[in-house]
Amino acid sequence: MKKDFKLNYEAVFLLIFSGIMLFMALGPIWEGKIKHDYPHSYLASDSVWRYTWAEDIYDDGKYNPRASFYSGGFKDVIASNPPILYHLVSLLSYFNDVPTYDNIFLVVVIFYITSALILYLIIRKMNKGIAILSLPLSLLVFTGRFYTSLTWGIWDLVTGTVFFAAFFWSMSHIEKKESFIFIGLFLAAMAIAHFPELIFSLGFIAFYFIVKIIIEKKISLSLVKKISFAGIISIIISGYYLIIFKNTWVRGGASQFLLTLKPEDYKGINVIMFSDFGWFLYIIIAGLILSLFLLKKENIMSIFVGYFMIAVGFSNYYGFSHRAFQNRFMWPIYFSVFFGIVIYHAIKLVIKKMNIIPAVVIGIILLIGISSHYYQKQGMNTLLDPYHWEAFNWISKKTPPDSRVFFFYGDIYSQTPTAAQSKRLSHIVLIDDYITKLNNKTITNFYKYSIARESATGFPYMKGFMKFGNYADEKIGEYFERNKTICEFDYLVFDKVARENALVQYNMIIMDSLLKKGNFNKEFENEMIVILRNTKVGSECLG
Amino acid sequence: MNALGNEKIKTEFGIIGAILIAGIIIFKIIFINEEIFIVLKTVIGLFWLFVLPGFFILLRWHENFSFMERFIISIPISAAIVGISSYYIGLLGLNVRLHTYLLPIVIMIIGFVLYLKKKEIVKN
Numbered sequence A: 001m002k003k004d005f006k007l008n009y010e011a012v013f014l015l016i017f018s019g020i021m022l023f024m025a026l027g028p029i030w031e032g033k034i035k036h037d038y039p040h041s042y043l044a045s046d047s048v049w050r051y052t053w054a055e056d057i058y059d060d061g062k063y064n065p066r067a068s069f070y071s072g073g074f075k076d077v078i079a080s081n082p083p084i085l086y087h088l089v090s091l092l093s094y095f096n097d098v099p100t101y102d103n104i105f106l107v108v109v110i111f112y113i114t115s116a117l118i119l120y121l122i123i124r125k126m127n128k129g130i131a132i133l134s135l136p137l138s139l140l141v142f143t144g145r146f147y148t149s150l151t152w153g154i155w156d157l158v159t160g161t162v163f164f165a166a167f168f169w170s171m172s173h174i175e176k177k178e179s180f181i182f183i184g185l186f187l188a189a190m191a192i193a194h195f196p197e198l199i200f201s202l203g204f205i206a207f208y209f210i211v212k213i214i215i216e217k218k219i220s221l222s223l224v225k226k227i228s229f230a231g232i233i234s235i236i237i238s239g240y241y242l243i244i245f246k247n248t249w250v251r252g253g254a255s256q257f258l259l260t261l262k263p264e265d266y267k268g269i270n271v272i273m274f275s276d277f278g279w280f281l282y283i284i285i286a287g288l289i290l291s292l293f294l295l296k297k298e299n300i301m302s303i304f305v306g307y308f309m310i311a312v313g314f315s316n317y318y319g320f321s322h323r324a325f326q327n328r329f330m331w332p333i334y335f336s337v338f339f340g341i342v343i344y345h346a347i348k349l350v351i352k353k354m355n356i357i358p359a360v361v362i363g364i365i366l367l368i369g370i371s372s373h374y375y376q377k378q379g380m381n382t383l384l385d386p387y388h389w390e391a392f393n394w395i396s397k398k399t400p401p402d403s404r405v406f407f408f409y410g411d412i413y414s415q416t417p418t419a420a421q422s423k424r425l426s427h428i429v430l431i432d433d434y435i436t437k438l439n440n441k442t443i444t445n446f447y448k449y450s451i452a453r454e455s456a457t458g459f460p461y462m463k464g465f466m467k468f469g470n471y472a473d474e475k476i477g478e479y480f481e482r483n484k485t486i487c488e489f490d491y492l493v494f495d496k497v498a499r500e501n502a503l504v505q506y507n508m509i510i511m512d513s514l515l516k517k518g519n520f521n522k523e524f525e526n527e528m529i530v531i532l533r534n535t536k537v538g539s540e541c542l543g
Numbered sequence B: 001m002n003a004l005g006n007e008k009i010k011t012e013f014g015i016i017g018a019i020l021i022a023g024i025i026i027f028k029i030i031f032i033n034e035e036i037f038i039v040l041k042t043v044i045g046l047f048w049l050f051v052l053p054g055f056f057i058l059l060r061w062h063e064n065f066s067f068m069e070r071f072i073i074s075i076p077i078s079a080a081i082v083g084i085s086s087y088y089i090g091l092l093g094l095n096v097r098l099h100t101y102l103l104p105i106v107i108m109i110i111g112f113v114l115y116l117k118k119k120e121i122v123k124n
Helices: A009-030 A045-060 A084-096 A100-126 A128-142 A144-151 A155-172 A179-193 A195-216 A221-248 A280-294 A301-313 A323-328 A336-348 A356-374 A386-398 A431-439 A501-517 B003-030 B036-050 B052-061 B067-092 B096-123
Strands: A404-407 A425-429 A446-451 A460-464 A467-470 A481-485 A491-495 A520-525 A529-534
Touching: A009 A100, A009 A128, A009 A356, A009 B003, A009 B067, A045 A084, A045 A100, A045 A155, A084 A100, A084 A155, A084 A179, A084 B036, A084 B067, A084 B096, A100 A128, A100 A144, A100 A155, A100 A301, A100 A336, A100 B036, A100 B067, A128 A144, A128 A280, A128 A336, A128 A356, A144 A155, A155 A179, A155 A195, A155 A301, A155 A323, A155 B067, A179 A195, A179 A221, A179 B067, A195 A221, A195 A301, A195 A323, A221 A467, A221 B067, A280 A301, A280 A336, A301 A323, A301 A336, A336 A356, A386 A491, A386 A520, A386 A529, A425 A431, A431 A446, A431 A501, A491 A501, A501 A520, A501 A529, B003 B036, B003 B052, B003 B067, B036 B052, B036 B067, B036 B096, B052 B067, B052 B096, B067 B096
Parallel strands: A404 A425, A404 A491
Antiparallel strands: A425 A446, A446 A481, A460 A467, A491 A529, A520 A529
């Protein structure tokens, strides 16, 4: 029997949307390539530390322990960061031979796109036309200040968001017999991907129950059973990691997270405000008002999700501190339903019979209009340049694994994860002391330094079965910041080019003095960096 | 669950193949300066890790959800199951390098077995 081919306009629209999202995300920063010679568009030290979690797994073939050169030299530090994203990135790198610093961007972008498509599915249950017309607003996640969630490394949030969206999807199907399997899986995934979304989803479940009681005046036993089974599944799956999480991220007690925080007091990432939506805000507000008239319709989960995420976005005022600000980056996705409602009803005033083709055509026009208005090439700004990257690669490939490396002044080392890209225990000169010695015209072999380390949870380790210690509590500050002779280091790194010319000249004077003494050989040089190897570690190296 | 169901499943895998090809074309347009082999490996890798495992798991529910819904939801399901199992199996000592090929295959087999079991139950 010959099958008639029927073009699925909706599917074509979703493909076009996904392509435009991918282009908006990576087009401005990747110059048309997937694989790059060095990390591109890493604009904050957080993002550099993030990709090292995937790189660690890729290099070592395992998550635990965290590489000692990232964790202050300690060899048994537990890897405590939520692991899902980093495992997935390293698996992809094994498959496509693309570095983890590129794949992590790609995987995170796939999660942004998927989150938008999942919200589409939820809205679609209410009305297909509204769903199609809602998607264009999601493009805003890659515009303006929203875009920093990608370039500043707020990637755990995005990973948590894809599971959060999937959780909303599974709640929209809660009437199905086995829905608890999906709810439980996604609750567990949030626990192991980004914990705040788990807390917010528990809040949503409570919200859902309250709405049910208000509307139906009762809660069915079947609903309670499903949520209970989902909870049991999620605890079984995520239990081990939750123990790690409790003893690392929450070791100071849960109260450290229960803080009220005003946006103006927050010193971290950009805080998204309603004004970041520009003129779209008026459409969203109109959609919020219009949606009140739709509350009696069926399949309105997407509207409740939108309302709920407004409350989450302002949860900084009732105890969730900066976690609220993180979720605001995803508001274009969560508020897309309000946008779609307004556009749909506006068009219905003109096109009475709104079937899929007009919705798709107008949706494509909106996608093209928004993307062409907002698309802006960002250039290749990044913390890590090709010269330093070449030097770090040389160190990681050509030096013994337990080498100790000392970094003299260089612009990028103020962001400590940069030096750690050498994959050796990195010691970075402390600038204040360096400047004092320069001003005193001192050529010495003693310099104060700090060990490059990532210490979001300190340095947790297992003392015994289910017993945790933390070197950050046990070691005093002098362990990490010391005044020692450079003659004890295996390699010294000197930047030849930097912003502060006087400090660069000081670098060169010290380097020349060391070479004259004869204990050091020049092992590597490029346009920006010189690396010396100490041939007599421990001996007096400066006359 | 009958020959019509089998025909539907076969058609769906054909559609997945078409989406894969569309994905390769989209990626090649966007990453115009990239070598074709990197594009191919990347798109196939994304399907291998982020679509197929979840899609096979969802075969069991192919009568409850439309193809579009299952395709999209297969992504977070794949990410969850592959990511979580890679974490735990890695802790048990199996090198993560092996997970790339092993885990999706195992998950797909499990998904297919669950689908066959559901077929049997419905048939009986």
